Amino acid sequence: RSSSLYVSDAQYNRNIFFDTSPQAVRLYLLYNHWFMQTLVYTFIIVNLALALFEDPAVVPLPIWATSTIEIICLSAFSVRMVHYAKVIPKDKFWKDPKNICIIVLSFIDLTIYGALKSTGYFAIRWSRVFRPLLLVNVTEGRQLRRAFRSIRNALPQISYVFLLFMFSVLVFSLVALKLFGKRGLLTIDGSPYFTDYLDIVFDLYVLVTTANSPDVMMPAYNYSVFFTIFFILYIVINTYTFMSFFLAVVYSNYKKHLKEEVRQLVKSRRFKMCRAFSLLQEARGEGGEPVVTQAKWNHLVKLVKPNISISHRELLWSVLDDQNKGHIGKFAFVQLADLLSIQVITVKSQPHPIQICFPSMYNSPVSRFIRYVVHQRMFVYVYDLIILVNAVFIGLDEENPVVSNAEWGDLVLYEILLSFLCNRLTKFLFAAGGYTSRQILDIIFILRVLRLIRLVDSIKRFRAIINILIKIGPTILIFGQLIVVVYYIFAMVGMELFKGKVQFFEPNSTSPDQEYCGNPLLKGTTFAKLNYCKNNFNNVVSSFIVLLELTVVNQCGFTAVTHISARIFFVLFHIVVVIIIINIFVAFILEAFLVEYTIDKSDLQTSLEKKIEELELNVQQYVPFKPAIKLFDVKKKPFMDAYQHSILLLLILGLMEVYVVLCLSGMVWTLVL
């Protein structure tokens, strides 16, 4: 039993040192149960989502309600931690007290906040900053932790380049002060241009993000053409060269770190497989060396992967037991974890979804005819053409009656019914002016447009690129978590700093404050002029959107409404998100792309493939195993052939359309009746 645990730990790269007593093993199995893991993530999400209901809230809830939910969440985490403490040795548990700290601090903060609020004092929920850290520290957050470790390792090198970069900015600012300070130039707002050293430093820093690109140089340029030389130098050195340096540092560290991580993973995987082997071994080999018999091995594989097909299991065994001895040595046994990671999709084991759900329908003559037609080459071309024509019609103006009528030509296959209904309904509902139906129609249109992806997928060159996109998909989710953690922390701090400073008024409001976002300090600023009022920190959703905008282009009107030191917040955000995280993202894509173009199949994969050919098994496809790009994605997931995929997607889209149309017609009937 514990040997199977070792194998599955090796397969999923878990690094937990559990006790081998039967009770501990049982607890460990419970700990790794999918239900427990889902529960923990649910509690984390609920805990994070509390920001929606706490002051400043999207949907305000009383303090007692949010506090109660938070206490429940924290208790759940505590229980999970006690469980964890029971599984692993005591000394290992106390080595990493981060989670305990977070929970204890959250409880303390909650108590203080409650006490202060109930007595009417001012209080800040400072522990909310720690909430996203639970997402990192939870046992299942291995990949996220690895990402953070990668960042931590790159920090020293980044900081050297950053210091030099800041030095360069400071020197350029000094030169700018001397060049422009005493000329009495004015900015477009009428304020003096480049007279205060710290202002210049900030302006030039923002120029690196290209946010204030021509504006910051216009007064100097209007004064004399020669001053542009200063800005050209600055842009070449700081915006291009130093920013490339940051990418280079992050990328070289990422590569180095990646190699080290993969080495570590392979090492610990081997170690675990060796332990599993030592539990199962028998001294039966020729030289008396320990071996594992096929019976024991079969039992093990069944425990590790309960739903594996017999043919698949036999295939794996025949790969390992090359000479048909009936038992395997340590060397062959250790490869099991890698072998299980290689996805083998047999036609038999992975039938079409419809075949599973409606076998009779799938095997009916009509269905068989459809399947025959669908597999014709001509059909594919015709279908692509129809999609394209469909897209063109969607793009054209629908109000125009000619186009509207021409769209009738767009009636083929399952489209034959739907398009017709849609057009009728669109016209009908426009006349009725129903708002909800408008939203549903949007969905239909988007679904129709998405079918275009099918078209591109049929061109080989593009499919290669799309395949890379699909492969990096799961890792982008890890980056998503990373971004959520950082955004959440910045959003919490930003909300405490800037909440209520900028107000948004509905377009039809009559408030006189509307034109300057409810804050007289913003009167006449470009922030108010460009109607950025909704870019505020008044609730967690707005904060996230503002932070997204800051990621793309770092511009802010918040120093006007608070203190000048608020700039620190924005510069810090730029350093953390753009210079570090975005660069890591770019480095990841760079590496993934390069690896995709260079790495060959692993030895193990080749031997598996060879075996498959030998045995002439009915195996259609396997998923390549590329260890180098798997830093954040060591757990492998099956995915279908791109063609199967797109056909399925189209079917789902079609079914969704049918559903939406039925809903609509239902609504229409209720309206009519």
Next chain:
Amino acid sequence: RSSSLYVSDAQYNRNIFFDTSPQAVRLYLLYNHWFMQTLVYTFIIVNLALALFEDPAVVPLPIWATSTIEIICLSAFSVRMVHYAKVIPKDKFWKDPKNICIIVLSFIDLTIYGALKSTGYFAIRWSRVFRPLLLVNVTEGRQLRRAFRSIRNALPQISYVFLLFMFSVLVFSLVALKLFGKRGLLTIDGSPYFTDYLDIVFDLYVLVTTANSPDVMMPAYNYSVFFTIFFILYIVINTYTFMSFFLAVVYSNYKKHLKEEVRQLVKSRRFKMCRAFSLLQEARGEGGEPVVTQAKWNHLVKLVKPNISISHRELLWSVLDDQNKGHIGKFAFVQLADLLSIQVITVKSQPHPIQICFPSMYNSPVSRFIRYVVHQRMFVYVYDLIILVNAVFIGLDEENPVVSNAEWGDLVLYEILLSFLCNRLTKFLFAAGGYTSRQILDIIFILRVLRLIRLVDSIKRFRAIINILIKIGPTILIFGQLIVVVYYIFAMVGMELFKGKVQFFEPNSTSPDQEYCGNPLLKGTTFAKLNYCKNNFNNVVSSFIVLLELTVVNQCGFTAVTHISARIFFVLFHIVVVIIIINIFVAFILEAFLVEYTIDKSDLQTSLEKKIEELELNVQQYVPFKPAIKLFDVKKKPFMDAYQHSILLLLILGLMEVYVVLCLSGMVWTLVL
């Protein structure tokens, strides 16, 4: 003689197949003479600079003047080409008729333009677009040609990603049209939001450049928070993922191409050295194999590098003739070109500039004492401190009398005289209100600030990064030429399209057109509001600055003043400059950085170093030979030790200050008298 030509061709990686007849060799030597090369570059620069004087001109000159100059330039190029034709075999010459085409087309255009203009018709100087191509096609533009070849090789792969990217933009635009088109939303200008398909495509394309980042989503965001999901998806997929893909494609191609180029260079270098060897060889070796004697070798090296020191030459010989045989074989001989590329700087052969110019002054007791002091460690620290204090004072407000007086403490070494004079003069000239002196004072201040670089250079970690910066310096100049070629072409086209559409008025002008840049179509646009009037295509200097701004952030107000199809110009510029050239620049820096951190010294370099140690020569330093980063910089240039460098820089700065101050005092005297 021709053997020495082969060696120097190998050393500088020239790839010209000259005839070996004595007359052709003499012509070839003349062709490669530095004076001829300088002359050709002068003519190219004059030819390019003609854009300053041609309509639309910065300084207008009559057509006959510019035409005459252009004819002189073109004739010079023709002569150079005839010279080239005499040097190389006829069939090789006619294989590459690019230069002939450019010159002939220019002459034709010039004739047509002259004829049309003299008869009063409208005419366009379309051949000006070809002018920068001469910079690429000239024999000496090897490195620039290599850069263009690198781009051409990357094009097919870039185009696949670009097509997919455009497909993605088109699909997103379609979705945007369906989502937002019928909601009656308005942009900040009051125009309808996302109703025209092509407008949406352009807006979303610009969003990729982050130029219109929050603006483009504000109307949708103000309408509903959920619409931001569309923009988040768009930014993640197109702005981040696809832009990273472009970088990845360019980078992987750059790496591949780099390897191939280096291989080619090494091959052709070896080939040339072999030809040189076959001309010098004698059958004197042990096995009767051909060798080259030391006497011949010495003669050869003297011809190839006339100013090489005897000790340096002997060092090279002892590296090649390891066993002191008095002659070397083919294998050793071939290494000569590489060996000559490794810079060996001996203390003797590279004396201090002052020592050369004023030997008596350099060896005087005072100078010797100064040199002794300068070499003390304490001196360096004190000096650094003074520079820092100086910088702080420069940064502080000088109008404040306390600071002004405190700056008197900043009077050390050669600063002792100058700072005093400067402060006095500053005050005096402020009272006099002299404008020219103000400009000169700016220069003094900048020179003082630049001394700060000395400070950073003394910290080891930073020096490593600065060294990388210095090493990539020459290559950045090649990129500079690349950018000039592309900018020039776009500037020529842009000037023909947009000249005179936007006018700039001096700030104190009273024209009513001032507020909308002289074009009623710009009334009320943000372009006019932000006072961008000087961002126009009215002359070649303005055009270059506008193109620089477009490189940083692609925003344009030119579609408002011309036709909507003008957008094609801006999109094309973005594709060529940002997607391709800037990415190649980033790839170059990435690779240079990675190489700097990984590559070891070459074998040859190690053996040279060992020899130097063995012989205990008075050799101070050598320049590392790093083949991998030298794609655009195969010709090696000597550069001094960073310390020597900075000391020299400081001296030059000091001398310039003395000069400026003397000029100023001269001016003051003439004012007083």
